[in-house]
Amino acid sequence: MIKVAVTHDVDRAKKTYHYFTKTVKAVFRGSLGASVYQVKSLFTGKNPYWTFDDLLEILNKYQIKSTFFFLNESMKFNPISPGNWALSLGRYNIQSKKIRDEIRRLKSEGHEIGVHGSFNSYKDLNLLKKEKSVLEDILGETIIGIRQHHLNLAENTWELQKKAGFKYDSSWGLNFSIGVEDDKTVPFKPFKDEFLVVPMSIMDAPFVSSEIKWRQFDEMIALVEKNNGVLVLNWHTDSLNDDEFPGYRSDFVKMLQILQSKNAEFFTMTQVYQQFSK
């Protein structure tokens, strides 16, 4: 039987500058339909990146308790450094009532909340500590898990995370392809103590864009089963809208259907931690 953990990085909660960048991209692609959709979506008042209701319906249907990693990006906007724009703009305020309420609702429905470490936090103990404590104040309980934004990892990131009080990290994975570095599918202990690294096996963007994704999906399932590891999926909440990100929602649902047909067992990341940290 295959063990699965469904997780979600919450990178964005609101469509902001994307109205502009996505329209420009659609115009350059010569896609009239897509450009009209982008301009129209600006005026409907709906927020296409707020997908929590839809996502919870899907998770409930498959009786899955999931793990949500919330980002608290504090990087300053630097107008002369375009590389910084996507990271610093379009972020949400984790302290806003809407986000706080959503975090509490997810928790009350049995889902787990973790920290999605901000872009520079992988090398900054104070940021890690701060982001953990801000989220704990909102949640009203201790948080043990983290995944770094962009899967940023330095040689001492796990050491810093451990010092900040985290018990597991799930940043060991690939940003641009399917699978795990070194084919590690079994959670491992880098310090031979209770701190656990839970590899992330499949992320939405590289999966959706792959032409051989369903074959790769079967191969990952087989590898995880053979190693008796855990298949960790990461589907960003903001990309769960097929109008905005064609294929993301439908591929996610299809994955869950396939996994259910194989009698997969679903775990939150803390449940994975409890099993593998012994």
Ligand SMILES: [Zn+2]
């Ligand atoms: Zn992220």
